[in-house]
Amino acid sequence: AQTVTQSQPEMSVQEAETVTLSCTYDTSENNYYLFWYKQPPSRQMILVIRQEAYKQQNATENRFSVNFQKAAKSFSLKISDSQLGDTAMYFCAFGSSAGANSKLTFGKGITLSVRP
Amino acid sequence: GAGVSQSPRYKVAKRGQDVALRCDPISGHVSLFWYQQALGQGPEFLTYFQNEAQLDKSGLPSDRFFAERPEGSVSTLKIQRTQQEDSAVYLCASSFYRDRGSQPQHFGDGTRLSIL
Secondary structure (H helix, E strand, C coil): CCEEECCCCEEEEECCCCEEECCEEECCCCCEEEEEEEECCCCCCEEEEEEECCCCCCCEECCEEEEEECCCCEEEEEECCCCHHHCEEEEEEEEECCCCCCCEEECCCEEEEEEC | CCCCEEECCEEEECCCCCEEEEEECCCCCCEEEEEEECCCCCCEEEEEEECCEEEECCCCCCCCEEEECCCCCCEEEEECCCCHHHCEEEEEEEECCCCCCCCCCEECCCEEEEEC
């Protein structure tokens, strides 16, 4: 079974600065997918970024980028030029590519607050 | 609609009552997932459908929980004889491909269930 660990319960960052959210995971699979989801108070989970484990290049999406270290099983999210709208809970998630069920295994999440 | 639709958005029930939660996935999405999210925690997998077939129900916490998707589109999660520990947000997600872990899951806004 896979596990996802987010050890930081909350973080705070000044608007326009950069913040990094940590995530580690454990799996015996070689091919899999990793995701960061954002959940604002409205509750809808919004996909921020995803990474395929077989790709060495780190994924980027505008102000969001990841540092994927496969050997260390680490998958951190960097948010550059933080904006007030980035305030939300952020969840790291693991998706297996094996079998027919591509369910996600989530970490406990981290609450990010962006200060004006 | 363009997104995953869940209803009701809020549900309050007395302990022992039965409840039914509805999920209307994105049109054409083959895969449908239900997750349970306790307060301040990450979502946890409940069950998975591929079209009308329920391929994985390993996350359902007890036999009081039952899910169906009879025509391969709308799904209903039913909880019988509700208990206080059933209080949580129930999230539904859908994705297009059957067994491609890379395909992002699109989430609804969830149903917040409160058992008194």
